Amino acid sequence: MKIVFLDAKTIGDDIDMSGFDRIGEFVKYDFSTPEEARERTRDADVVILNKVQVNEASIGEAEHLKLVCVTATGTNNLDREYLAERGIAWRNAAGYSTETVAQHTFALLFYLMEKLRYYDDYVKSGHYVNDIMFTHFSNTFHDLSGRTWGIIGLGAIGRRVAELAECFGCHVIYYSTSGKNSQPDYERVDFDTLLARADILSVHAPLNENTQGMMNAAAFGKMKPEAIFLNLGRGPIVVEKDLADALQRKIIAGAGLDVLSAEPMSAENPLREITDSERLIITPHIAWASMEARARLMKIVEEQVREWAAENMK
Secondary structure, eight states: OEEEESOGGGTOTTSOOGGGGGTSEEEEOSOOOHHHHHHHTTTOSEEEESSOOBSHHHHTTOTTOOEEEESSSOOTTBOHHHHHHHTOEEEOOOSSSHHHHHHHHHHHHHHHHTTHHHHHHHHHTTTTTTOSSSSOOSSOOOOSTTOEEEEEOOSHHHHHHHHHHHHTTOEEEEEOSSSOOOOTTSEEOOHHHHHHHOSEEEEOOOOSTTTTTOBSHHHHHTSOTTOEEEEOSOGGGBOHHHHHHHHHTTSSSEEEESOOSSSSOOTTOGGGGOOOTTTEEEOOSOTTOOHHHHHHHHHHHHHHHHHHHHHHOO
């Protein structure tokens, strides 16, 4: 059995993938264009990928292909109708990044909420050396306890964030983008109520017709001026021009983002105009990517391939 990983670099060079060698012939490439994928999958039984588009153009000549594994939860890059027509099975991975995304959510929040950039610069610039007082009050911050934390997307990650927010003394409210999600442990509200009441608003939702562009000028305009917005879901959920405007006009206090509408970041992204790191922090889609999460992810994929092989390659 031949297993081909088309874009292994997206998982990193520091993750052990030797388990695949014990299943079959394992070949990995750093990255693959659709044209390269077409050639590289020609004699593959199993294809592993993260961002490569899977359709007739990329796997049309893969006559032996029987299984496609996505090293992610989202499957937007799969032409599932085409896979079904050819009888090719597919798998995705879930649950591997819950802890690290929740952790990163709070990292972004505390960076903004506690004015950490300001205080770090204050000390490293030398202003704290021989200062008059032992402390410094020029850029005040507030307790997280007692705040209202609003969540869009109360799946596994959203629920973990909710649990941690409660540990810090927050009251958690949430909005169901599908209208079907009901979590009795937390207060469910409509979208406008969520926007109006949230001191912290974090997004952990998938991208779909209900969420695309939902955080726009109208939405930011309904938020509190002291509110902090966090997007750990998908970039296109936010209209970035409207967020940039909301930050520049101080309609909201700050934003922390780990996802953008185009990744890597486009040179034309309007958020590049926001240079104030006390109001905006952007990380390059790393919330999911702790060492432990990436190792868990590849173990999940390895087991998927192993189980499939045991059932089908006899």
